[in-house]
Amino acid sequence: MDPTLNDYKLSCELLGHSLDVRAVATGGNAAGCGQIILSGSRDKSCKLWKPVGNEYVESVTLQDHKNFIANICYLATEQWICTASNDATICIYQQDAFVPLITLKGHESTVCALAAGLQSRSLISGSWDKTARVWSISETGDVKYITLQGHEAAVWAVATLTEQRKYVTGGADKCIYYWNAQGEKLRLLKGHTDCVRSLVPLSANSLLSCGNDAVLRYWNEDGECMRELTGHTNYIYAMARNEALGADIVLSCGEDSTLRMWNVGTGKQLGEPLLHPAISVWCVACLNNGDIITGCSDGVVRVFSKDPSRQAKESVRKTFNMAVATHKSQLSEEIGGVKKTDLPGPEALLSNGTREGQTKMIRQPDGSVKCYVWQVGEWSLVGDVTGATGGTQASSGKKLHEGKEYDYVFNVDISDTEPPIKLPYNRGEDPWQAAQTFIHKNNLPQAYLDQVANFIVTNSEGSVVQSQPSSGYQDPFTGGSRYMPGSSNSNVTGGGNLDPFTGASSYSTASSRAQSNVDVNFVRGSDKHFPVSSYRSFDTCDANKVLEKMKEFNNKLGNGEGKVGDEVLRAVIRLTDKSPELDATSLEALMLLLKWPDSMLFPVLDVLRLAVRHEAIFSLLHNSHNFLSIIKPQLNGAAANQLMVCRCLANALSHQAGRQKIETQLPQLVELISGIRAGSANLQIAIATFYLNVTISQTLGVANQDVCGTATAGLLELLKWAKDLEAWYRCMQAIGNLTTTPCGQATIAQVVSVDHVMDKLRELTNTPHDENFTKINLAGQALLASF
Template sequence: MDSRFHYACTVYGHEADVRDIFASPLPSTQIISASRDKTARLWAEDDDGSGYHQKHSFEGHTNFASSVTAIGPSEDYPEGLIFTGSSDKIIRMYSPLSSQPIAELKGHTDAVCALGIGEFQMLVSGSWDKTARVWIYKKGVAGVEGKQVLKLEGHTAAVWAVLLLQQGLLATGSADKTVKLWKAGKCVHTFSGHEDCVRALAALSACQFLSCSNDATVRRWTTTGECLHVYYGHTNYVYSISVLAGGAGFVSCGEDRTLKVWELDSSEPAQDIALPAQSAWSAAVLENGDVAVALSDSTMRIFTTKSNRAASAANVAAYESEVTANLAKSGEGQKINEKDLQPISALESPGAKDGQVIMVRDGTAIQAHQWSESAAKWTNLGDVIGANDKKAAGGKTEYQGVEYDYVFDVDIQEGAPALKLPYNLSDDPWFAAQKFIDDNDLSQYFLEEICTFIMDNTKDARKNHQPAAADGNTADDPFTGKGRYVPGADDSSAAGTSVEDPFTGGGRYVPGSGDNEIHLGGGVASDPIMNPNRYIPSDTDAMDTAPPVKPQSVLRPAITSYFPKEGYITFAAVNAAGIQGKLTTFSEQCGGLSESEMTSLKELLRADGDVTPSAIETLWKILQWPADCLLPALDVLRLTCLWHDFSCKQLCCGTTESDDRPKKLVEMLCRHIVTNDNSKAANANRLLSLRALCNMFAYAEGSAFLMASYKDVFPALSEGFNLGLSESNAQSAPYYGNKNVQIAAASLLLNYSVLLSASSEVKLNSLIRELSSAVRSSCVEVVIVHLVTGESMSDSEATFRYLVCLGTLISDDRNDTWVKEARALGAERVVETAGAVYSHVPKIFECTKSLSVMLFE
């Protein structure tokens, strides 16, 4: 190769990981990208060649957009066609001029993770359903039409890669570690050699191709089955390969934060380019010879060999600072062998090649340095924070600038990078697991197993941990047990069955491996920065002083650690940029917000924001927007109720005695809960209304407001579930099939039970205490209604929370008042049914056993 690649520019616009990138065959130098933000986008080069700008965004996905390809203009398609694959199992076709799909291809039964384009209007797809499929698309009377013509079966795991070769050959790469060659729908050869999932394929010629794998290698094959070369150099999963112009070499990228440039006949990379993100998901060689890389930091980075397209010295310096900062904050710190460390004097000698990284010991610190050929010097990339899994000062592990007792590598599925799960011993494992799910946009399906993982791996540490209570005494954490896990030690506890999800990782922990019980319980309040999903009011939150709680001896004996539940469930995950974008969009449709109003709303989106009274007035204003524009307003409301005590008081109490807006607010939220509208906007409003009500429990004023509003809230919850879960309305009102909605509704009832429990009595003023009997009676009734109407149709996590709610409501029943009421409402059958339906879920089964003792013995 004649020249080296240099940083050119960064392309911004996506709001989440850019999963795939394709060098567009459309006119001019363009790029097409697919992202976890559920969009694909078309980018065109700026006129001056200094960067790229977005030309179009393609929407309609209901889950991650994970693969993309395209064809150029033709007689049938003058503008060309763009194809996208998604985790929603559907392939969509777009005109480059339309944001909505013009056709859909359905047939896969799991996520579509790979697409390839061929001659004769042929498209091939790969999926987690272990198949590849061949489609023919054509222009019909009603527009573009597509039809599946072949279904290729034979792989035993997800098909991650597809490649159309010449002479009618098709190659597929799979998580079963093999590459298969197909002709006329039949497998004619299986290539073995990779030791882990095969992630991508690229054609070198009519009879040679490349494959890359999670085993950190790239292999060069002939179509007859011979492996000509194995390329070693990556230190982690290799996700993507792309052949350079002329076929003299290729580029590869993956999970080791590098883009590597290779010559075909070389055993080592010709160039290593450091990247400022953990995951480099995809690389593409563009028409002009540049290389584009799709990254997990929601950007694309462009590299060029042409001096006139290279970035300025200032921009290069800024890019290098990003690389350094990313490595420093990652806390990834690879396991370091002492023999791999070099003395600091090694920096006095030049590197062996551009991009070479060495680790040197400087006193007690280990630093990473990278050799820059052009600058002829070593660049300090920063301290290797997590080297050898060593703890920070005080026995903590640093992650993203915050110290934790543990930072676990959690793999939701085999074959993708691990996600980081930070955890402090003072945190409630259940809430830490929920925050992890919210932060990483994962399915609620994983909640129980992630929590089990936390508990299994911190048992001894939690047993020995004595957090300080508010009075200075030690308090037992209800999550206690045995078996401490030290990151980097024996991974035997992490073994398990993988679940096919390509956006999470492989090799350390796979949900499904643990059968241990999961306890939902109290503990002391967490630092809101460490664990923003959890808030437990302290004694200073009391609106009034109530008589002291009766001694434990007169309470019903505690027979399980599941209840009484302590601490409220709140929802703190936030995508501030997304909310602001929606506010701007809907503002134009609903009368407009001034610049100062937009600024005040932004402050409400920050936990540390400086909130002014005018901000609440602006929030009241946007809460009057039409229902189909209300999504960002409800999101702002949800966060305001959680983060800003004075603002929450204004929302729940009004600014004057005659202010009726609080009453109208709760009526509006309840109206969204029971609506029969099943549009996307209505479902989002329903979910956020429930979460906003949950968050109001964060402050005493909000709790009192919800107690006083129970006659609005409880009937809405009952009516909504009777509509949504009855068989006659299952099709017309399917919104309660949404797990997140079910869990939010269950969380709201559970929060009421926490407020009503003996441990919370001191937090209620005298007026509200007078309501507690009526509210508790209503709460018992509603939770049983939900259990009865849901039964086998409810999500297991929602069912668990309902059971904990019921247990909390009756665990301090000194006179059996609520026990008798629960019995009269049919609690015995409900509890037995839940135990039978979810006998495979340990925490539910154990809850039902405990409830049976409390109710009937």
């Protein structure tokens, strides 16, 4: 006789995660105990829970991912815990270890699916980058992989058919593919009407799939859909099975707050759905003793058992049931996101319909809701409305964009003649990074950066921004702190200023002054504008775009012109990581690419400006290659190269080694930079930031009169042509820094002697206090007061 969910009662709740539990799995037996439970969360952690009696205690917390954990797989043969994350990596841990044995890198976006591979030290992963990968790890730690390419959207599900020696993948393109061990496509299954989210191999080489269409599909060995299992009323996120329950028994969970049990052979649902006190039941797993584990959007891992000896005390179960009842009543108050109280009563049926086939939801006196359709001149009853009839984005509350899941997908109007552009965003993501990605993808002017980022902050319900500097705000240009204006204003002509990521002209006057419907909030900060004590750095980067551009240029080169293999490009791109390894191979590859023709150099310089943020890498590059002598000539080159070199110099000043080397060559560098007489707002800001960082070093250490004098001269040359207000503001901060040093009087004398600069300062400080000028107005007044 089949088990039913009616037999299962709460056993225990595992509390420890602070955000959604997106993945659960079971592992090998702990010493002298039963199986362990693994849970992965949106809080970026994976927890290992060990059994103690009928309870589970948190044993280990793994925190090596930079973003939320999307899936967990336990490789029993090796006792490996494998975690997949939104940071595009897979971490592999030995059971009970605290640090990864190895981190698998290669996917270009979120890794959302994992399963054991056909070999003992292998696994298959699925990613938002539209690929799956089969990874093989040797005894010595060498990693090889096969890429499975064919899906047209994110690969949400993977599975291994051990008997058939095949792999299966399912994706947001609604397709299921079969692959052989060599990565060759064998078969395509179609039938789902929305994203495929989970795959479970069954006996007789059959397969069960589920997805966002709220349907489970049973496929036989020949790829025929033999049965559809319906009952869920919204997205189905995950499935699980265990022989302890029975060969044909499968569990499923989803966005309708329920866990359900099925007999796949008969197509019947076994017992009533087990309702949870949370909107999303993200994941499900089974223990060998027949107990069931779920992870939910309320951050709780729950264990359910049909064995009375392992069920929780009556008082605990009562509390759980009350929470479920409360949640159920809240669910019943809305139908498809519409409050019942907002629905019309029966009196609405007295009015004629406006068109044939029009439908209405009508609230009944007993609280139920019925649906009616206008047909042949009258309202005909269709039936009761109990919830969504299938998973939809509207009813789920989850947002899908290009097959990927986001907390928000905004519509951004940038033109009266063009349709809105989709702007996806996840809570916890840096708003400025999301804005930068949006700008690059849609070839928008860089001047939109502040506007888009502030729009995200305003409309994402208090999203958590990455840790802010002490002064309170995040600099959208550099990542440092500053008083944040409402938008970036620029009246500078483009003059061939190339986008450093795409090469497209994105910084011209015409494009940067285009009107946007994106709302902007002005934030007023502290009245203290200098001295500034924290170095600014340019950290924003879309590594994929940089790599694409390098590949494009590399393909244009001949064999004798510096053309390299893709492995060299991949080695170079590793230097864009926030904490790259000190890899001699990557550094040598970078120096090789710096020999490319000047017209193809800007993406390489883009990598360089990120690499030199790290003192050890800077020192090795300078001591081994004297790379400053390589990049200095580019200050006389193309605008894109000038921009990257100035950002590179600004970043290098953030550490002691960089300051020492740059200050010894400061007169030559300032002479070259002063030769630049026009450029984009971004170039102006990069030059101003370079000078600002030079002056910060003078306020934090023993001021050098020669350095102060050289920096002042360079600042004045920039202010003769710069028009961007952010660049002017940073210049004023830099000059203000210098006025606080022992060299201050000399600085003041130099500034006052330049009529153009003084006239511009007075003009800015007399500008009315509107949202675009308040910051620079106050800073200018402070600077003039210091004179």
